[in-house]
Amino acid sequence: MSEPSVNNPLIEVRHIHKSFKTVQAVRDVSFTISQGQFVALLGPNGAGKTTTVEMIEGIQKPDQGEIRIMGLNWKEHADRLRPLIGLSLQETRFVDKLNVVETLRLFASFYSLPASRVEEIITTVGLQEKRKAAVENLSGGQRQRLALGIALLNYPNILLLDEPTTGLDPNARREIWNILLQLKKNGRTSLILTTHYMEEAEKLCDYIIIFHNGEILKEGSRNALLDEGDGRKIVEFELEKNETAESYSALRQKFDQLAALFRVHWDRELSKGSVALTNLETELPLFLEHMKELGLTICNLSFRKKTLDDLFTELTGRHLDD
Amino acid sequence: MIKKRPLHQLSQLIIAHTMEILREPAVLFWGILFPIFMALGLGLAFTKKADKIGHVVLIETETGISPAFERLRQSSAGPNLEYDGIEHRHRLVLPDSVLGNMTIYFLTTTWDEGIKHLKQGKAGLLLSVEKDQVLYHFDPSNQEARLFHREISDLLRPGREQGFSQSGQVRALTLKGTRYIDFLIPGLMAMGVMMSTMWGLSYGLIEKRSKKLIRRMVATPMRKSYFLFSIITVRTAMNLIEALLLFLFSWLSFGFTLTGNPLALFVLILAGNFSFAGLSIFLSSRTSSTEVGNGVINLVVMPMMIGSGIFFSYHNFPDWLVPVIQKLPLTMLADGMRSIFLEGAGFSETAAASLILAGSGVLFFLAGLKIYKWH
Numbered sequence: 001m002s003e004p005s006v007n008n009p010l011i012e013v014r015h016i017h018k019s020f021k022t023v024q025a026v027r028d029v030s031f032t033i034s035q036g037q038f039v040a041l042l043g044p045n046g047a048g049k050t051t052t053v054e055m056i057e058g059i060q061k062p063d064q065g066e067i068r069i070m071g072l073n074w075k076e077h078a079d080r081l082r083p084l085i086g087l088s089l090q091e092t093r094f095v096d097k098l099n100v101v102e103t104l105r106l107f108a109s110f111y112s113l114p115a116s117r118v119e120e121i122i123t124t125v126g127l128q129e130k131r132k133a134a135v136e137n138l139s140g141g142q143r144q145r146l147a148l149g150i151a152l153l154n155y156p157n158i159l160l161l162d163e164p165t166t167g168l169d170p171n172a173r174r175e176i177w178n179i180l181l182q183l184k185k186n187g188r189t190s191l192i193l194t195t196h197y198m199e200e201a202e203k204l205c206d207y208i209i210i211f212h213n214g215e216i217l218k219e220g221s222r223n224a225l226l227d228e229g230d231g232r233k234i235v236e237f238e239l240e241k242n243e244t245a246e247s248y249s250a251l252r253q254k255f256d257q258l259a260a261l262f263r264v265h266w267d268r269e270l271s272k273g274s275v276a277l278t279n280l281e282t283e284l285p286l287f288l289e290h291m292k293e294l295g296l297t298i299c300n301l302s303f304r305k306k307t308l309d310d311l312f313t314e315l316t317g318r319h320l321d322d
Numbered sequence: 323m324i325k326k327r328p329l330h331q332l333s334q335l336i337i338a339h340t341m342e343i344l345r346e347p348a349v350l351f352w353g354i355l356f357p358i359f360m361a362l363g364l365g366l367a368f369t370k371k372a373d374k375i376g377h378v379v380l381i382e383t384e385t386g387i388s389p390a391f392e393r394l395r396q397s398s399a400g401p402n403l404e405y406d407g408i409e410h411r412h413r414l415v416l417p418d419s420v421l422g423n424m425t426i427y428f429l430t431t432t433w434d435e436g437i438k439h440l441k442q443g444k445a446g447l448l449l450s451v452e453k454d455q456v457l458y459h460f461d462p463s464n465q466e467a468r469l470f471h472r473e474i475s476d477l478l479r480p481g482r483e484q485g486f487s488q489s490g491q492v493r494a495l496t497l498k499g500t501r502y503i504d505f506l507i508p509g510l511m512a513m514g515v516m517m518s519t520m521w522g523l524s525y526g527l528i529e530k531r532s533k534k535l536i537r538r539m540v541a542t543p544m545r546k547s548y549f550l551f552s553i554i555t556v557r558t559a560m561n562l563i564e565a566l567l568l569f570l571f572s573w574l575s576f577g578f579t580l581t582g583n584p585l586a587l588f589v590l591i592l593a594g595n596f597s598f599a600g601l602s603i604f605l606s607s608r609t610s611s612t613e614v615g616n617g618v619i620n621l622v623v624m625p626m627m628i629g630s631g632i633f634f635s636y637h638n639f640p641d642w643l644v645p646v647i648q649k650l651p652l653t654m655l656a657d658g659m660r661s662i663f664l665e666g667a668g669f670s671e672t673a674a675a676s677l678i679l680a681g682s683g684v685l686f687f688l689a690g691l692k693i694y695k696w697h
Binding site for chain 1: 327330331333334335337338341342345346533534535537538539541543544697
């Protein structure tokens with residue numbers, strides 16, 4: 001079967017592996033994405049997200065395994081796949097001396113698109129006022145919106161964005177998110193984005209695949225992922241300064257005792273810790289009692305919802321933005 | 323289904339590359355003004371009847387008198403020797419309306435001081451007198467010193483008449499086509515083609531790769547052949563305009579003319595463009611580091627700049643090297659252009675060079691394409 005078909009899953013990734021000289025970037029990664037889904041590949045730098053996305057984009061070839069997009073593969077059907085895909089690479093710098101309209105016109109010509117499509121895109125990504133501005137004079141956020149505009153030019157079935165908001169300020173980030181949320185409403189395009197911002201994954205995507213060391217650590221909807229593990233509420237606490245002066249091994253011992261009963265994490269450097277609880281009313285008093293028994297005095301206590309970062313820390317001991 | 327518009331794609335690529343070049347102000351300077359400045363500077367330096375200026379040291383003895391100076395004063399040139407206003411220095415002007423005047427400065431000083439002047443390049447020739455004999459001290463490989471040695475020994479020869487000039491026996495060659503500027507202009511044009519193509523194409527492509535722009539472009543249905551074709555076309559057009567401007571300039575300011583077949587010249591320049599374009603694509607086929615690119619381009623360009631006889635004839639190189647030099651693309655292009663501009667050559671003389679240049683370009687292009695790193 002080689003016709004693009006809606007009966008096929010949109011993207012099927014099966015047991016792909018990829019190594020570079022000394023690094024095994026991707027190890028036995030498999031997942032399936034269906035039509036209209038917005039999927040985030042979440043993970044810290046070096047987790048294998050970009051390599052995975054570039055294999056889907058046809059830029060890298062997997063050493064092993066198979067990728068099918070609407071039933072097609074890059075080896076045989078590259079010419080038919082390219083028009084189906086819109087993408088933005090982690091870091092593309094377009095021609096400095098060309099302005100926004102010229103850059104879009106150039107890329108539109110590759111897809112044989114009319115000038116009217118260029119105008120539509122300028123509106124979609126909100127660059128009306130910058131249409132005659134040279135690329136070299138655009139801000140980081142405007143450049144990313146231009147890159148996104150180019151990715152959207154050809155009405156892609158699949159949009160692949162590699163770290164679309166990395167390095168942007170919160171406002172610029174929100175502008176990109178709004179464009180993508182608008183796109184989601186239309187429902188024609190599926191999105192795969194890589195990110196190490198959990199808010200980005202949570203806000204935009206209904207399915208999240210967490211990467212770690214070239215492998216998939218966990219995947220599922222945001223809610224399903226957060227339901228995993230023991231608790232959904234996080235209590236953060238800070239210890240009195242004199243407590244932190246206590247010798248490390250004694251303190252370590254106390255936290256080991258605590259860890260037998262609670263999902264507790266302790267950051268020695270900051271003298272801060274957190275504990276994941278399911279039921280605050282019953283579990284919190286119990287936890288505080290234990291702390292007291294161990295002679296640990298809390299000077300600050302706060303509550304928040306569990307996040308994907310907490311989940312990641314639970315599973316790996318690291319943070320997403322490490 | 324969207325109608326395919328391949329020509330639209332090509333024209334957009336050509337427009338984009340043209341804009342990219344034209345909006346870089348440095349391009350106008352290096353591509354167009356720089357060769358003209360170079361022609362102007364070198365042209366003026368070598369077409370003007372330059373006054374020859376020499377510095378000679380006359381050695382004085384321990385008693386503070388210089389027998390060499392005395393000899394000079396008693397010679398036919400003696401009356402023309404005038405005090406320069408600088409201590410111990412005299413000036414002698416030998417007028418020559420054909421070859422240009424010659425001015426010699428004579429500094430009277432001790433041997434040690436004189437040697438110091440020699441080492442510092444302030445003087446090329448030392449004169450002393452020993453046992454009634456004038457001695458000339460100079461480095462035989464120093465052409466100027468040799469010239470002044472002959473001139474002065476001529477002056478000091480007994481019985482030489484004052485005001486004697488060689489003009490009667492020498493004819494300066496200022497005939498069009500034999501001047502240095504005539505030799506220089508075709509060379510500068512050939513060099514312009516090489517530099518602009520090698521730096522413009524190779525460096526431009528490597529930079530696009532390092533910016534991941536090539537990678538982004540080939541992720542679209544863009545035809546790779548159109549991409550390369552368009553940048554080569556734009557670059558070639560620029561090179562032709564540059565060569566034309568340089569020609570116009572040298573025609574207006576130096577009376578430089580084309581004596582051979584213009585069509586053969588056009589074909590040859592085009593072939594030269596192909597040759598360097600192919601080489602550029604080959605050199606830029608793998609690396610994405612502009613530093614590496616810089617080195618590689620210099621490695622190819624520099625030997626040709628020096629060896630290919632752009633500024634001075636390559637026949638000064640050792641005999642065994644000349645056949646090698648003659649096979650370099652820049653030499654072929656420059657020699658071919660010189661023969662068309664200066665010797666009235668046409669297709670029969672330059673067809674072989676054009677074919678070899680174009681052919682080598684195609685070979686390098688194909689080899690480069692074979693190993694080209696698009697991602």
